[in-house]
Amino acid sequence: MFKRKNTDTSSEIKKNKDKLSNETEKNEAGVSVETNKKDAIKINIKNKNTGILTRIICFGLGCLVTFIVMISVGFKMVKSETVSTTSDDGLSLPGETQVREVTVEEVKVKLEEIGELSTYQGTYSITYGKKETRELLEKFAIPFTSNNITIECEGVVKVGYDLDSINVEVAEADKKIFISIPEAKVNDNYVIWDTMNCSEENNILNPIEFSQYQELISEIEEKGLEEVENDGIYTKAEDNLKLLIEKFLEDFEEYEIVFM
Incomplete structure (x- = not known):
């Protein structure tokens, strides 16, 4: 009579272990899914930040190139207006403006x-x-x-x-x-x-x-x-x-x- 009761108790303990094991697996799965969602969100945010940073860099480079071109053109215009004349010794005197000669x-x-x-x-x-x-x-x-x-x-x-x-x-x-x-x-x-x-x-x-x-x-x-x-x-x-x-x-x- 006592022997049967122990058997039932052992069976109940086994069921509880199985149930606990299943719940543990579910919790781990839930944690895993949640972790994957967080990682995906982080990756998405990182990609967006990378895109914004890329645009900023491209815009900055464009402005820099435009500025360099403007300086170059302005320098050429100033250079074209300034004519180097030659001294009596044959030396070039930069920065002197050519005097107009009328014919x-x-x-x-x-x-x-x-x-x-x-x-x-x-x-x-x-x-x-x-x-x-x-x-x-x-x-x-x-x-x-x-x-x-x-x-x-x-x-x-x-x-x-x-x-x-x-x-x-x-x-x-x-x-x-x-x-x-x-x-x-x-x-x-x-x-x-x-x-x-x-x-x-x-x-x-x-x-x-x-x-x-x-x-x-x-x-x-x-x-x-x-x-x-x-x-x-x-x-x-x-x-x-x-x-x-x-x-x-x-x-x-x-x-x-x-x-x-």
């Missing part, structure tokens, strides 16, 4: 730009009349055969220069540009027809002919030219041209303009 061709190109601006005009106002009488044998005036024309008008005289005839010399050592201006020439001389006022005394024995008007206009233009010449049109034209030349050559500020 005759450069000056002439500038003068060609003046073009029609070199033209100067003066005006005149003339009242002029002429009497025409028939003559016998071109010596004796025939009575009662006279006619008379009087014209009052204004006119314009234009003078200018042949720019190709302007002589240019450049003295580099003295920093001077010598310019020789030729004499001005009359380009145009005409009567302004809208200003013309004409009075006539015709004669049936000697009617006014168109050729008389033509001759009278030509004489008026000659008198008008004489008037503007006495008024100093050539001097004014030369002064005007000098101002134009100085204006068009103002880029050569290191040089003195000398008119000959």
